[in-house]
Amino acid sequence: MAAPASTLAKWDAVLKQYYTSKKVENLVYDSHPLFELIPKDESFRGRNMPIPLVYGLPQGISNTFSTAQANASSSSLDDFLLTRTTKYGVATLAGESVAASEGDRFSFLSQSTTEINNTIKSVGDAIARDLYRDGSGAIGQIAATTTIGSVDCDLENPESVFNFEVGMRLDLNANKTGNSGSLRANYTQIAAVDRSAYTTGSTDQLTATGNWNANSGATGDYLYQEGDYDSAVKGLEAWVPATTPGSAAFFGVDRSVDPTRLGGQRYDGSSDSIVEALISGAAITAREGGNPDHVFLPFEDFIKLEKSLNAQVQRDVKQSDSISGYRSLEMYAPHGAMKIIPDKDCPPSKAYMLTLNSWVLASIGPAVQLTQLDGNRTLRISDADGIEVRIHSYLQMGCRAPGWNCVVTLPA
Helix, strand or coil: CCCCCCCHHHHHHHHHHHCCHHHHHHHHHCCCHHHHHCCEECECCCCCEEEEEEEECCCCCCCCHHHHHHCCCCCEEEEEEECCEEEEEEEEEEHHHHHHCCCCHHHHHHHHHHHHHHHHHHHHHHHHHHCCCCCCCEEEEECCCCCCCCCEECECCHHHHHHCCCCCEEEEECCCCCCHHHCCCCCEEEEEECCCCCCCCCCCCEEECCCCCCCCCCCCCEEEECCCCCCCCCCHHHHCCCCCCCCCCECCECHHHCCCCCCCEEEECCCCCHHHHHHHHHHHHHHCCCCCCEEEECHHHHHHHHHHHHHHCCCCCEECCCCCCCEEEEEEECCEEEEEEECCCCCCCEEEEECHHHEEEEEECCCCEECCCCCCCCEECCCCCEEEEEEEEEEEEEECCHHHCEEEECCC
16 A cells, blocks of 8 residues: 555654744744743753742841840741643644645645644743733633623623633633632633723623533632643742732742742832832832832733823833834833833733842743654644644743832722
């Protein structure tokens, strides 16, 4: 019998030529400034990654020698023991469609790579979103105004509509974190997304394929992409929470003993102007040794800030030399200039003021990559006529000096 015209080896060769590390990087980082700019460490192997830090100085200090000697103590030391989380993407391609494109070199790549490109980008989108959040995996919440016996859903925060995609399958849970046993019995699937309904008071952002109470869903339930509950990257909301962290171990550390140096700064600027809120946040961060150089905030708040700066001060808008070419405003803080960058992944009414070199996105190899553990980038689907391409990420976010960073609650 003649050999098949379209072989796995031929397809794998094309993938190796087309999906260079730069190509994957461009797909992943496009329009995700924080994901692109955060320092990377691709050597996160072994069981965990310790991030040691000094949060207190020796206290054998006195104007009297004998008292200083009697009170001699060591520095206060601890270490966050980072553990990895995972993210996967899978693209499946029908054998007939791959074979049918064999005679046309343009359609061969454009047809098949569309699915692979979009899967890579979807994994990158999910990670970029997680970098801002608390690790629970929650991407929205059903508002009390939702008629739970219908297919339409109002989101508690309408701007979270940008986290959802048509066809996405969702888990529901009344508990945002800490109780995987209370997941609703069945998934819910998104049939339509209305991203124009993202302002306060908007309704019906999501439409499901069935009623929201079909699997005992209720108003107030949190929404998760299926399989993500309590398994996402611990992002900014976890490392620098808007409320003072308690004694619960965070990567092995009790942050309540020094909640700013171990859990970051927080400033409630909801009653200030945006400019005043950012200045105050920068001041308290600088006071504790931080040198924030980047501020990430939502587009809506960036626009408000830009309009206010137009009327008040000379502004400097710079074009980044990064992959995505984002724009930034520049504001002067106690320890120097800060670049202010809009990021669609940033939760509404929050600004994250970061000393960027205190952060790391640690992973095994590149943060997002095509799986080729056996040397092949493609796999035959064992029970169907087709091939499968897998994308994976083994990573975690860490910070060596949380106290040099601040979350600012912005005015609504």
